[in-house]
Amino acid sequence: MRRGHGAFIVVMVLFGGLIGLGAFTFVYADGASYMSSDARPCANCHVMRAQYEAWQKSSHREVAACNDCHAPHSSLAAKLAVKGLNGFNHSLAFTTGRFPEPIRITDFNRDVTEGACRHCHDAMVHAIDPVPEEEELSCVRCHVDVGHLH
Amino acid sequence: DIFEKKQESRSPFFRVVELTDDTEDPAEWGKNFPLQYDGYVRTVDMVRTRFGGSEAVLQTPTTEDPRTVTSQSKLDHLPELRRMWAGYAFSKDFREERGHAYMLEDQIFTERQQAAPQPGTCLHCHASVYVPYKKAGDGDLMAGFEKLNPLPYAEARTHVTHPITCIDCHDAVTMQLRITRPGFIEGIAQAKAAEGFSAYDVNRDASHQEMRTYVCAQCHVEYYFKGSEKRLTYPWSKGLKVEDILAYYDEVQFKDWTHAETGAPMLKAQHPEFEMWAQGTHARAGVSCADCHMPYRRAGALKISEHHVRSPLLDVARSCQTCHRASAEELLDRAESIQERHARLRDVALNSLVDLIDDIKTAQAAGTDAERLDAARQYQRKASFYVDFVEAENSTGFHADQEGARILAESINFSRLGQRALMR
């Protein structure tokens, strides 16, 4: 599921880029920050502040910033693509103010995050991780608060 | 748009007007806090949920009751209630409660007012009484409270103008939450004393999170009128559980009325939301009334408390999903399956009570000896108070599901033991 969305995403992003408004805010709202692996830029948006503040108190504060969990580790292309897509989506949503509250992670981004967990913890958890044929074991079912409270 | 948002976040609110400890009119407060005011006025909305909310029922206005819209009658919905309350004003008119905007008119025009003369005490929870109490007591809240209580309702109500307003929950200068209701100030002090906390002063000793519940518990509680002064009293000196409250009433030998069919000395329970909530999981977890009924809402860059107080099931996303990760549909379904299980058991309990009433009537006709009849009537008093306690509680079991079922179980037991007591 997580794999193979790269191309589709790139198209989405290019298409999205054509929408002036989105593109505008993307820049205005510091969309470039999506490309960094520093946490502060994410907090550029007040709507991200809750997570930012919670992250600062989390067990991962020292070891993982936002994008370590919210961007893929599979390939650089996928990484940039997802960052671009989210950056665009969030910028647009933020500008139009049209988004669900409380903000909920999308299934797509949850998969990205689940992948991130494994990227760092694979050695420890592959004993408990079922074979890929089966549906993924969800880490966040139990560890939903490791990055920040919910 | 985005510039505005960056703006807003720097300026929480503009002080348009000066608010004092005597500013009663919510519209005035609304000038400083338009967002909260907008929510507050929307409590006129009437929307049903599966078991709660409220439904607009049209009626032709009369001189006694000029209301064109009321809410559905619970007496028609649950006919057993008429038998349970035979001989008491509630058997004449008892409706689904609705938004805060209606609290004053619904009290003024309920048929219960015709059925029996009511005292001024009633206003304590149906009007903005903070300023009126102070006025009547020449600045002394308690004195004013004691002065208005014994007055006939019609006379007392000329002292009040609004349903609940901002000043009933907020300090006008600091906007801090503040308890203004004598009934709760005294009641919670007694409850705390029972837990060993003496001289409890709620406005001094309560935590911020507790205040988010206590402002509601000023009114959403079981109560009675004590003595000829009709002093409003919350029966908590032995604790908040149903058995503690019954023990209190038995001790002071109080009864609300005498049952018309059986002559039993009866008790009426009323909206013990606070008492039931206190026995539930959410209370255990420190979740307050406001967390669910006044969830935070984003207004631009601001997070404000939803002042449109209503059923959380009408806004599951904000009310529940802040804490629960499940989907809105799933959460609604979880709540409703708890309520459904509760409602079915409540019906069993009501039917058991009606069976007891029938048996007592038959026994009376058959000239059963006084001893057995009295024993049965005592069971009726208990069984009726227990089932009423969870029925009058308005969450249909949600606030404390296991405790709700436990109380219904004991009510059923009392009803059936009453039937047994008549035999042999």
Add this chain to the structure above:
Amino acid sequence: DIFEKKQESRSPFFRVVELTDDTEDPAEWGKNFPLQYDGYVRTVDMVRTRFGGSEAVLQTPTTEDPRTVTSQSKLDHLPELRRMWAGYAFSKDFREERGHAYMLEDQIFTERQQAAPQPGTCLHCHASVYVPYKKAGDGDLMAGFEKLNPLPYAEARTHVTHPITCIDCHDAVTMQLRITRPGFIEGIAQAKAAEGFSAYDVNRDASHQEMRTYVCAQCHVEYYFKGSEKRLTYPWSKGLKVEDILAYYDEVQFKDWTHAETGAPMLKAQHPEFEMWAQGTHARAGVSCADCHMPYRRAGALKISEHHVRSPLLDVARSCQTCHRASAEELLDRAESIQERHARLRDVALNSLVDLIDDIKTAQAAGTDAERLDAARQYQRKASFYVDFVEAENSTGFHADQEGARILAESINFSRLGQRALMR
């Protein structure tokens, strides 16, 4: 299907020995999986919790019962049980259950074996029967199952050697969870059919998360022996709720025994952990048995499942705290206050049932007509099954607190209606 998964198996381990579908000895498996094996063998530990766990009780070994240690007797703890089960083997010996290591010896040496001859079917849940069933059926699990069921227990048990072992829950090659119990394979298929899912094959259709519950539900369920073949049957064709199960038994006109004091056609409920769990909040939230009873444990560089299956209240940190933010003390307290409320109500229900039994006896002595007596006995059958369903369930209400209280409420109602039925 399992064989395809073979290659892709991810479970990392040092393959010391080759495990096959016939490797029964857990010590062999332990060579490849020492961490899980260490936990598995610790199920011999006996530690009490407030309402569960188990307590070591010394006894002087005899030839019939060579055990030097057993667990506390529930009959002494709840004397009402002897009345409830009058005339049935359970009234002779019924103990608190303990760790998996004891399952075989406890079954062999329970006094219930002397009280009444038991069939081979019993072994299904008290021994590692996967390999023995296959052997007895010449490779056909079901055939072996059907062959051992009707044998006298003493003869059947010569076919088994171990209590539950690895192969009862795991595929030896892929280590995937796998259902090996005919009773559950057939039972869950019927339950799913009732929900409209036909031809359900648990090993093919269950999700990984479901398997984390189903491996336990192979045994922690209500059951009965059908017909003269003593075929093990899970009574789920109408659903998993207590009323569905009772409806099934009534339909097939099954009774476990005739009550010695009243002559009522009785039913015995046994450990419906799975059925009760299914009605609870945790099941709603997708929380499996293994999540709480086999929490993950950090073992060196690896995370593994705790194979020391026991009360989660003995390890709240791992069992509860990953999902619940509250402190361990607070969580323990939450669980125990649910259990305490449950236990008190259970006692009310047991006493109500004893009252009914007394009344029926008196009525019989007084020569009450058969019609009333039969009505009362039918109520006894229901009331007894309902309270037993909740009492035999081993979480003391925790798995489904509201449903537990609901069932007790109905049990109380049945007992009291039974008393009423004798009168008039």
